[in-house]
Amino acid sequence: MASIQARDLRYTYRGATAPSVSGADLDIEDGEAHALLGASGAGKTTLLNLLAGLFFPDSGQLKLNGEDVSERSGRERNIAQVFQFPVLYPAMNVRENLAFPLRARGWRKANALARVKEVATLLDVTALLHQRVQRLSLFEKQLVAIGRALVRPDVSVVLLDEPLTAVEPSIKWRLRAALKTVQRELGLTMVYVTHDQVEALTFADRISMLMDGRILQTGSPQRLYEQPHTAVVATFIGSPGMNLVSAQVRDQWFVVAGQLLAPAPGVSDGVCQIGFRPEWAHVRVDRESDEQFALPVNLTGWRAMGAVGNRTDALLTLDHGGETLFVHQSGDEPPPPQCRLYIDTARMVAYRNGVLLARPTGNDAA
Amino acid sequence: MQRRADNRAWFAVAPVVVVVAFTAIVPLMTVVNYSVQDIFDVDTRLFIGFDFYRETLRDPRFAQALLRQLAFSALVLAIEIPLGIWIARALVRNQGKSATGFLILLSVPLLVPWNVVGTIWQIYARPDIGLLGAAVTALGIPYNYASNVLSAWVTLLAMDVWHWTSLVALLSFAGLSAISPAYYQAATLDGANAWQTFRHVELPHLKAVLTIAVLLRLMDSLMIYTEPFVLTGGGPGNSTTFLSQYLTTMAVGQFDLGPAAAFSVLYFLMILLLCWLFYTSVMRGGDDG
Amino acid sequence: MRSMIVQDLDLGGRQPVSHEFRRGCINVVLGRNRSGKTRLARVLSGLETSAPGTVVCSDGDVSGADARERRVALVYQAFVNYPNLTVAENIASPMRAQGLSNSEREQRVQDLSARLRIADLLQRFPHELSGGQQQRVAIARALAQDAGVLVMDEPLVNLDYKLREELEMELRALLADTDLTVIYNTSDPRDAFKLGDEVVLMAEHEIIQSGTPLEVYRNPHSLTAASLMSDPGVNVWSEEQSLRAVRPEHLTLDSERIGDIRFEVVLTGLETNGSETFVHCSYQDNEWVARLGGMRHFEMDSTLALAAASGDVLQFARMDAAREHA
Numbered sequence: 009m010a011s012i013q014a015r016d017l018r019y020t021y022r023g024a025t026a027p028s029v030s031g032a033d034l035d036i037e038d039g040e041a042h043a044l045l046g047a048s049g050a051g052k053t054t055l056l057n058l059l060a061g062l063f064f065p066d067s068g069q070l071k072l073n074g075e076d077v078s079e080r081s082g083r084e085r086n087i088a089q090v091f092q093f094p095v096l097y098p099a100m101n102v103r104e105n106l107a108f109p110l111r112a113r114g115w116r117k118a119n120a121l122a123r124v125k126e127v128a129t130l131l132d133v134t135a136l137l138h139q140r141v142q143r144l145s146l147f148e149k150q151l152v153a154i155g156r157a158l159v160r161p162d163v164s165v166v167l168l169d170e171p172l173t174a175v176e177p178s179i180k181w182r183l184r185a186a187l188k189t190v191q192r193e194l195g196l197t198m199v200y201v202t203h204d205q206v207e208a209l210t211f212a213d214r215i216s217m218l219m220d221g222r223i224l225q226t227g228s229p230q231r232l233y234e235q236p237h238t239a240v241v242a243t244f245i246g247s248p249g250m251n252l253v254s255a256q257v258r259d260q261w262f263v264v265a266g267q268l269l270a271p272a273p274g275v276s277d278g279v280c281q282i283g284f285r286p287e288w289a290h291v292r293v294d295r296e297s298d299e300q301f302a303l304p305v306n307l308t309g310w311r312a313m314g315a316v317g318n319r320t321d322a323l324l325t326l327d328h329g330g331e332t333l334f335v336h337q338s339g340d341e342p343p344p345p346q347c348r349l350y351i352d353t354a355r356m357v358a359y360r361n362g363v364l365l366a367r368p369t370g371n372d373a374a
Numbered sequence: 375m376q377r378r379a380d381n382r383a384w385f386a387v388a389p390v391v392v393v394v395a396f397t398a399i400v401p402l403m404t405v406v407n408y409s410v411q412d413i414f415d416v417d418t419r420l421f422i423g424f425d426f427y428r429e430t431l432r433d434p435r436f437a438q439a440l441l442r443q444l445a446f447s448a449l450v451l452a453i454e455i456p457l458g459i460w461i462a463r464a465l466v467r468n469q470g471k472s473a474t475g476f477l478i479l480l481s482v483p484l485l486v487p488w489n490v491v492g493t494i495w496q497i498y499a500r501p502d503i504g505l506l507g508a509a510v511t512a513l514g515i516p517y518n519y520a521s522n523v524l525s526a527w528v529t530l531l532a533m534d535v536w537h538w539t540s541l542v543a544l545l546s547f548a549g550l551s552a553i554s555p556a557y558y559q560a561a562t563l564d565g566a567n568a569w570q571t572f573r574h575v576e577l578p579h580l581k582a583v584l585t586i587a588v589l590l591r592l593m594d595s596l597m598i599y600t601e602p603f604v605l606t607g608g609g610p611g612n613s614t615t616f617l618s619q620y621l622t623t624m625a626v627g628q629f630d631l632g633p634a635a636a637f638s639v640l641y642f643l644m645i646l647l648l649c650w651l652f653y654t655s656v657m658r659g660g661d662d663g
Numbered sequence: 664m665r666s667m668i669v670q671d672l673d674l675g676g677r678q679p680v681s682h683e684f685r686r687g688c689i690n691v692v693l694g695r696n697r698s699g700k701t702r703l704a705r706v707l708s709g710l711e712t713s714a715p716g717t718v719v720c721s722d723g724d725v726s727g728a729d730a731r732e733r734r735v736a737l738v739y740q741a742f743v744n745y746p747n748l749t750v751a752e753n754i755a756s757p758m759r760a761q762g763l764s765n766s767e768r769e770q771r772v773q774d775l776s777a778r779l780r781i782a783d784l785l786q787r788f789p790h791e792l793s794g795g796q797q798q799r800v801a802i803a804r805a806l807a808q809d810a811g812v813l814v815m816d817e818p819l820v821n822l823d824y825k826l827r828e829e830l831e832m833e834l835r836a837l838l839a840d841t842d843l844t845v846i847y848n849t850s851d852p853r854d855a856f857k858l859g860d861e862v863v864l865m866a867e868h869e870i871i872q873s874g875t876p877l878e879v880y881r882n883p884h885s886l887t888a889a890s891l892m893s894d895p896g897v898n899v900w901s902e903e904q905s906l907r908a909v910r911p912e913h914l915t916l917d918s919e920r921i922g923d924i925r926f927e928v929v930l931t932g933l934e935t936n937g938s939e940t941f942v943h944c945s946y947q948d949n950e951w952v953a954r955l956g957g958m959r960h961f962e963m964d965s966t967l968a969l970a971a972a973s974g975d976v977l978q979f980a981r982m983d984a985a986r987e988h989a
Contacts, residue, residue, distance in 0.1 A: 108566070
């Protein structure tokens with residue numbers, strides 16, 4: 009296994025006007041599960057192909073375990089990859105598929121088969137070893153494809169290109185659990201490309217979020233969720249994303265709709281946006297206390313999303329002066345059309361020009 | 375998912391059944407009818423059972439023609455299939471404008487009528503005035519397709535390869551183009567060499583199109599008639615007389631309709647059997663592709 | 664009267680299917696792959712007319728009628744538009760047969776494209792659009808048909824997660840003020856809540872339960888129905904000759920809340936999405952997932968005490984029959 013350091017990687021497709029990857033820095037530790045998250049066209053697959061040695065960067069440097077491999081092929085980098093759909097050798101059975109990367113590198117048959125058995129046990133596919141790959145379900149096929157990527161004990165990095173996109177939700181959990189187990193038990197360095205934030209957040213130790221060929225932020229799931237560096241990351245992560253409300257800073261206080269919301273020590277006067285997650289706020293009819301800040305809002309939607317006991321978990325859609333806000337709240341019935349929104353100011357974040365305003369209250373640990 | 379019989383489908387198929395009956399089944403039965411009767415004139419006919427079949431099977435010239443035929447088809451397949459795949463692979467590796475141009479160029483021989491192919495090669499390979507023939511002769515290699523058996527075979531094979539390899543290449547090109555690049559990348563990262571990539575990635579994915587290519591070339595080469603007829607007329611001696619030409623000689627030349635009909639039925643059954651054998655053996659291997 | 668009713672429709676399951684898809688509602692059909700929901704969509708839209716049974720819509724019995732004769736619009740999983748027509752022409756294409764004047768047609772195209780936020784793309788061709796935009800065009804084209812019924816077969820499954828979420832919200836708002844009977848296929852239980860007025864659960868080519876999402880969530884008639892409405896499924900154990908199940912989101916740490924039923928589980932894996940922790944564990948040889956709020960850290964392979972309120976526990980007879988109230 010290996011650590012990855014990428015410095016200022018750049019790549020432009022032949023004939024393309026804009027670069028697909030423009031100055032990406034990555035630091036991935038040995039044994040880390042890392043996700044590259046972004047929408048289509050964000051450059052995440054291009055970055056993965058640069059790591060895989062399928063493309064070579066126009067400029068920049070890529071190191072595996074401190075060794076410069078920018079010019080080396082994927083085979084020389086000793087990389088394994090899992091693809092969006094199960095890539096298997098159609099004419100081989102499961103055992104032959106799993107053994108192939110070892111046999112192709114000159115392993116003796118007995119040793120290869122012993123190793124195959126180990127990996128098959130780990131992924132719980134021992135019972136399938138004699139099956140032809142056509143007979144397998146999609147889930148089993150992808151499991152075998154993952155197994156083939158892990159079979160070489162000396163593999164440096166396992167790259168996963170949207171490996172769960174093609175499977176339905178109920179199967180995603182099982183496959184991801186299987187992946188996590190082997191990742192942890194074998195201490196594999198994994199780089200996982202996805203557009204699905206749930207996958208990225210649940211799979212990875214750390215996530216790099218990409219947009220327009222740049223990495224906007226790298227951090228733990230909690231960090232990206234609670235302290236997104238930019239408003240773009242804030243709204244991309246979470247479902248629905250973070251609520252942003254226009255605000256101002258006046259005399260070191262955040263002011264929304266003419267009311268003082270929270271202190272803003274050390275922040276200069278000017279416009280900004282305050283951000284809060286749907287579960288960092290709640291709606292009430294009455295005023296809790298005269299001192300506490302409350303935002304007048306109109307209820308425009310109420311959707312049940314589940315229930316605990318006889319209380320309904322609902323997603324509320326609110327309107328505040330033309331801005332749409334979402335709040336998760338559980339209760340017996342929908343609140344009335346006119347109500348007040350209370351925001352948890354301890355967790356709230358603020359952005360100016362789309363960039364996070366540092367606040368001393370924020371927990372800065374990654 | 376369960377499939378249910380939809381009887382209305384038969385109405386849609388009915389016209390095809392009628393057409394096939396008139397164009398294939400009725401003529402075939404006529405031939406079968408000829409093959410089991412000795413017909414002297416319209417009113418005098420004698421049912422003789424399988425005598426004509428026995429006669430045909432004992433005919434040493436039939437056996438020789440059959441052997442030649444099988445050898446020819448085997449050689450055609452052995453050359454055209456690998457060559458076609460090789461050309462297709464080369465084209466896929468150089469995707470782009472040049473590949474399109476090559477594909478168009480490749481398809482040109484497919485558009486030339488059989489008899490014209492024969493005529494072209496008859497002239498092209500003539501040792502005195504033909505470009506190819508003269509060139510080979512100039513190199514000091516004894517070559518004359520009209521008198522030398524080896525020359526005749528080589529010329530016939532070259533002609534067939536020229537005419538039909540592009541069909542295999544086009545089919546293979548379509549098959550190869552459909553393979554996702556992920557398979558190649560996986561094979562590279564797994565450490566597969568070029569041969570292993572071909573054997574384990576390309577070949578299994580080409581199985582369906584190659585089955586079609588082999589079937590087409592097998593059936594077609596077993597029925598070859600026009601080209602050797604134009605080029606060598608079956609000679610020198612009988613060295614390039616294949617089944618269909620022998621059959622024509624028998625039926626049209628000697629007007630032995632009875633034996634010729636028996637021959638035809640046997641010929642037809644043999645092609646059917648070979649294709650069926652090939653198809654089932656391929657399909658039993660699994661449904662990859 | 665534009666609801667769509669199917670009666671004794673044989674989709675290949677043990678029981679034929681009967682159901683009324685309500686007018687002015689989004690009817691979410693929820694089922695795993697190969698549960699028969701795509702076949703149902705094909706039968707409803709008239710692409711397949713060979714399934715025995717009756718299909719009734721506002722125009723009467725349309726069982727034998729093919730897709731062209733039914734007033735049913737269909738949106739597929741793949742983005743299907745006419746590649747040689749511009750966006751405007753694509754949207755206008757179903758209106759040709761409706762006998763509208765040119766100006767009326769133009770007005771409708773303007774209207775629909777504005778509602779689907781593709782008004783500035785009208786002169787482009789489908790191949791110049793992103794996946795999300797292409798699907799917006801396909802939806803606009805479906806709405807342009809003078810159809811009473813709109814069938815959507817996993818229309819957003821090929822889109823990016825965020826885009827999907829966005830379109831879901833828009834679709835909900837867009838369809839809320841129409842009179843259409845919408846039938847929306849999906850395999851994701853979240854879609855049932857986000858979009859559905861009604862949810863129809865399918866398994867093994869049969870409808871196993873239907874109702875409002877919340878009803879079905881609270882009172883599943885079978886274990887299959889219960890696990891279809893949770894992501895990931897439900898956690899199962901057996902007790903006193905019956906099967907019990909609890910949803911992942913109904914489990915809490917025993918120390919944090921007084922649930923009346925306690926479970927000692929062994930931790931096998933942890934996942935987090937930034938705001939919740941998914942605890943993978945095993946209980947009585949069953950694989951379980953608990954969904955706890957906040958970020959949690961536990962030792963792997965340690966024993967953990969979870970709890971649930973008995974009111975949230977589902978109980979099923981051994982044969983997976985009707986739920987007896989717990």
